[in-house]
Amino acid sequence: MTNTEAIDTRISCRAYTDEPLDEGTLDKLRTYVDELVAESGLRFVLVGPSDGGATLKLSGRMFSGNVSTYLALIGPDDNDTRERFGYYGEKFVLYATTLGLGTCWVAGTFDRASVVVPLADDEVIHDVIPVGNAPAKQPFAQRTIRAGLRRRDKKPETLYQGHTSLAHAPAWIRAGIQSVIKGPSAVNQQPVVFMHDARGLRATLPNAKREVAYTDLGIAKLHFELGAATEGMHGSWQWGTKGVFA
Numbered sequence: 546m547t548n549t550e551a552i553d554t555r556i557s558c559r560a561y562t563d564e565p566l567d568e569g570t571l572d573k574l575r576t577y578v579d580e581l582v583a584e585s586g587l588r589f590v591l592v593g594p595s596d597g598g599a600t601l602k603l604s605g606r607m608f609s610g611n612v613s614t615y616l617a618l619i620g621p622d623d624n625d626t627r628e629r630f631g632y633y634g635e636k637f638v639l640y641a642t643t644l645g646l647g648t649c650w651v652a653g654t655f656d657r658a659s660v661v662v663p664l665a666d667d668e669v670i671h672d673v674i675p676v677g678n679a680p681a682k683q684p685f686a687q688r689t690i691r692a693g694l695r696r697r698d699k700k701p702e703t704l705y706q707g708h709t710s711l712a713h714a715p716a717w718i719r720a721g722i723q724s725v726i727k728g729p730s731a732v733n734q735q736p737v738v739f740m741h742d743a744r745g746l747r748a749t750l751p752n753a754k755r756e757v758a759y760t761d762l763g764i765a766k767l768h769f770e771l772g773a774a775t776e777g778m779h780g781s782w783q784w785g786t787k788g789v790f791a
C-alpha cells in the first residue's frame with residue numbers, strides 16, 4: 546500500500562477486535578517507532594501487550610473493544626512539540642494503515658492514569674494512538690460518531706488564501722489540500738489555512754482556539770507534503786505557522 550492509498554483508507558478506528566497483534570507485526574511497529582524517535586528526537590513510546598498486559602482505557606462512549614498496544618506521545622507542554630508530534634505521529638498512523646491496522650489519534654477521550662509510562666517533571670502525555678486489529682466493519686455506534694464528525698468537513702476553497710481561487714491554483718496545491726481534508730484533526734476542526742503570497746506558501750492557524758490545533762498543523766503539513774508530491778512537487782515545511790513550504 547502506498548502513502549496515497551493509506552491516506553484514502555485511513556479512518557479514526559474506534560472499534561478493535563480482541564485478536565492481539567502478531568509478533569511479526571509488533572516487530573515492524575517497534576522498528577518503525579525506533580526510526581521515528583531517531584528522526585524526530587521526540588519521545589514516542591510503543592506500549593505493547595507484553596508490558597504487564599495493561600490496557601489503555603479509552604472512553605466507552607466513543608470506543609468499543611480493548612486495545613493493549615498503543616503509541617504514547619510524551620514531551621514538554623509546548624506548541625512546537627505538539628506540531629512535531631502531529632507530523633511524525635501521523636507518519637506512524639499511515640505506516641500502521643499500510644500494515645492493515647486500525648489507529649485513532651486520541652487527545653481527550655482516554656484515562657491518562659491508564660498509561661503505564663513514567664513521566665519526567667517537565668513532560669505531559671500529549672496524545673495516545675491505539676493500534677490494533679479492526680473488525681471488517683465498524684459497529685453502528687462508531688460509524689455514527691464518525692459520520693457526525695465528518696459532516697463538518699470544510700470545503701477545500703476555505704482552506705486556501707492566495708492570488709487566485711483554489712480552483713486556479715497549481716495542481717500540486719489542490720492535491721495537497723485534498724490530502725489535508727482526508728486527514729484527521731481534533732473534533733474534525735480542520736483549522737489549518739494555507740496562505741500563498743509573496744513570502745511563499747505557509748500553513749497558518751488563523752482561528753485556532755485550542756492548543757491541540759498545533760498537532761493538527763503538523764498532521765496537515767505531512768498530508769500536504771504527500772499530496773503535493775503526487776503532482777510532482779517534492780517539498781518540505783519549516784516548522785511553525787510562519788514556516789514556508791520549500
Ligand SMILES: Cc1cc2nc3c(=O)[nH]c(=O)nc-3n(C[C@H](O)[C@H](O)[C@H](O)COP(=O)(O)O)c2cc1C
Nearest residue numbers: 556557650651652653654694729730731732733760
Ligand atoms: C490531535 C487529535 C486528537 C484527537 N482526539 C480524539 C479523541 O480524544 N477522541 C476521539 O474519539 N477522536 C479523537 N480524534 C479523532 C478525530 O475526531 C478525527 O480525526 C476527525 O473526526 C476526522 O475523522 P477521521 O479521522 O475518521 O477521518 C483526534 C484527532 C486528532 C488529530
